[in-house]
Amino acid sequence: MSRTLTKSEKNRGGEIYDVVIVGGGPAGLTAGLYASRARLNTLLLEGISVGGQMMTTDIVENYPGFPQGISGADLTAIMEEHAKRFGLMTEMGEVIGLELTSGEKLVKTVDREYRAEAIIICTGTEYRKLGIPGEAKFTGRGVSYCATCDGAFFKDNKIVVVGGGDSALTEALFLTKFAKEITIIHRRDALRATKIYQERAFSNPKINFLWNSVVEEIKGNQTVESILVKNVTSGEVSEVPTEGVFMFVGIEPKTAFLRGVVELDESGYILVDENNLQTSVDGIFAAGDARKKMLRQVATAVGDGATAAFAVEKYLEERENT
Ligand code: NAP
Numbered sequence: 001m002s003r004t005l006t007k008s009e010k011n012r013g014g015e016i017y018d019v020v021i022v023g024g025g026p027a028g029l030t031a032g033l034y035a036s037r038a039r040l041n042t043l044l045l046e047g048i049s050v051g052g053q054m055m056t057t058d059i060v061e062n063y064p065g066f067p068q069g070i071s072g073a074d075l076t077a078i079m080e081e082h083a084k085r086f087g088l089m090t091e092m093g094e095v096i097g098l099e100l101t102s103g104e105k106l107v108k109t110v111d112r113e114y115r116a117e118a119i120i121i122c123t124g125t126e127y128r129k130l131g132i133p134g135e136a137k138f139t140g141r142g143v144s145y146c147a148t149c150d151g152a153f154f155k156d157n158k159i160v161v162v163g164g165g166d167s168a169l170t171e172a173l174f175l176t177k178f179a180k181e182i183t184i185i186h187r188r189d190a191l192r193a194t195k196i197y198q199e200r201a202f203s204n205p206k207i208n209f210l211w212n213s214v215v216e217e218i219k220g221n222q223t224v225e226s227i228l229v230k231n232v233t234s235g236e237v238s239e240v241p242t243e244g245v246f247m248f249v250g251i252e253p254k255t256a257f258l259r260g261v262v263e264l265d266e267s268g269y270i271l272v273d274e275n276n277l278q279t280s281v282d283g284i285f286a287a288g289d290a291r292k293k294m295l296r297q298v299a300t301a302v303g304d305g306a307t308a309a310f311a312v313e314k315y316l317e318e319r320e321n322t
Contacts, residue, residue, distance in 0.1 A: 017043045019312045020107045020116040022095045023254075025052025026298045027288025028122035029079040030305025031312075032088035035120075038313045042087075043114060045107065047094040051076030052124045053289070054298055056148045058174040063298045072148070075298070095123075098261050098284070105283060117319070118312045121258065121270060121279070121286040122305065125251035125296070130162065134218030135247075142224025143245045147171035150246075156180045159244035160227065162215055164188065167248035169197035175246065176206045183240070185210045187232060210240075218245055253290045265292050276311035277304060285311055 019035050021028045024046035035042040049055065057072030066075075084090075093109035098119065100106075107114040127145040129135060135143055144150040151174060159179045161172040164186035170193075172182050184201065189211045191198050201207050210229065216237065217228040224245055230237045253268045263271045263280035269292040270279055277285045287304035289296045 016104070016115040016117065017041050018116070018316055019043075019118045019120060019309070020045060020105075020114050021120045021122055022107065023047075023052065023122035023124055023288070023290070024050035024080075024090065025122060025124045025288055025301060026054050026075075026079060027124070027301035027305040027308075028052070028120070029076075029083050029088075030302045031120045031122060031287055031309040032090075032305075033079075033083040033086055034306050034309030035312060036083060036086040036088040038309065040309075040313065040316070042089065043116075044083075044088055044090045045093045045095055045109065045114070046090060047092070050080050050090065052122075056146050058148050058170070060298055095257060097257050100261070100281065118283045118285065118315055120305075120308045120312060121255075121262075121284065121290060122288045122301075122308075123254040124289045125253050127167070127247060128250040128252050130215065130247055130249055132215060132217055134220070134224075138218050138220060138224050138245070141222065142220060142243060143218060143247065145247055147174045147246055150244075151175050151178045154179050154244045157243040158241070159183075159246065160185055160210075160215075160240070160242045161246045161248060162186075163248035163250070164191040164193060165248065165250065166193045166197060167251075169193040169201045171246060171248055172207055173197070173200055173204065176204055179244070180206065182207050183210050183242075184208070185213050185215060185229060187214050188212065215245070251289070251296075255290055262286075269293075276314070277308045278311060278315075283315055 018040035019042050021031050021044040024044050032044045054072045055076045059069040061069035097108045105116045155178045157179050158181045160183045161168050162185050212233045213229050213231050215227050216230050219226045226239050226241045229240050255268045270286040272279055272286050272291050279286050285308040287308040288301040
């Protein structure tokens with residue numbers, strides 16, 4: 001039985017994708033799986049490698065189905081294989097902007113443009129910089145934002161971790177595999193992190209805490225040698241010797257390229273319709289950590305990816321019928 005070709009099927013020769021997914025973390029890979037399985041002509045663009053922050057997570061232990069936990073790298077590989085099984089195409093390309101013409105959308109990377117009927121933004125977040133003297137100078141020379149990437153360089157060293165949230169504690173716990181002593185420096189006297197991580201950190205003999213303290217400067221010659229730490233209660237500043245500084249002072253959405261295109265909140269998170277995850281622009285959807293939401297986890301990113309891909313399918317069907 002033959003049927004009439006959809007507009008996007010007719011256009012396929014001209015390389016117009018039904019949907020371009022920007023970002024390949026758990027949200028993007030799930031959106032890719034659902035969209036490909038729905039037989040949409042789907043391309044996923046990823047800047048460096050798929051997996052996003054999941055890729056650099058030592059153990060994901062709260063994603064259902066893996067009671068013993070699974071490494072972020074293994075979970076990434078499984079999700080990628082799963083999506084590709086249904087035909088998802090992926091390409092490397094750092095997206096620098098979107099251009100909207102009548103109906104059609106252009107996704108621009110540094111070296112080329114992709115035409116799309118719909119777009120799903122899944123760019124996630126990145127770790128915030130503290131913005132103190134020495135931080136930029138010593139990044140890669142003792143200052144790091146990724147324990148799984150750099151932890152092994154600090155074998156038997158004395159290091160510090162800055163922050164009091166889930167990232168600071170999970171990464172500090174991971175770093176105990178390498179470092180001989182870890183000081184968590186937190187600006188308050190109570191942690192923000194989930195209780196189970198607090199219990200593990202408090203009972204780990206390699207971890208100690210410096211409360212009510214902020215790092216004001218990172219010092220050294222070729223590599224980090226010490227930090228200046230201010231006690232916010234007494235105002236006293238002291239120099240603490242350390243060979244490594246791991247920064248986990250929060251996250252920021254990777255949405256700079258969307259300014260002026262879709263509506264963002266004051267922190268740069270993408271505002272969406274909670275029902276179908278459509279942004280303020282018709283045909284542009286957002287899924288995962290980059291959108292405004294309460295809980296940022298692999299499990300919630302996966303749910304977003306499925307919803308956004310289904311919403312794209314409905315959006316394209318409605319366009320075909322009008
Ligand atoms: P976060 O929850 O925003 O915590 C940031 C921490 O850095 C807070 O303790 C904050 O202090 C501190 N901080 C912020 N700005 C600072 C500054 N200028 N100077 C000193 N300290 C500063 O960020 P996160 O830990 O990266 O977590 C981000 C999201 O990912 C969260 O939703 C988290 O639950 C999730 N996550 C989950 C897991 C997991 O479930 N396994 C693991 C990692 C991350 P205050 O507490 O005083 O604000």
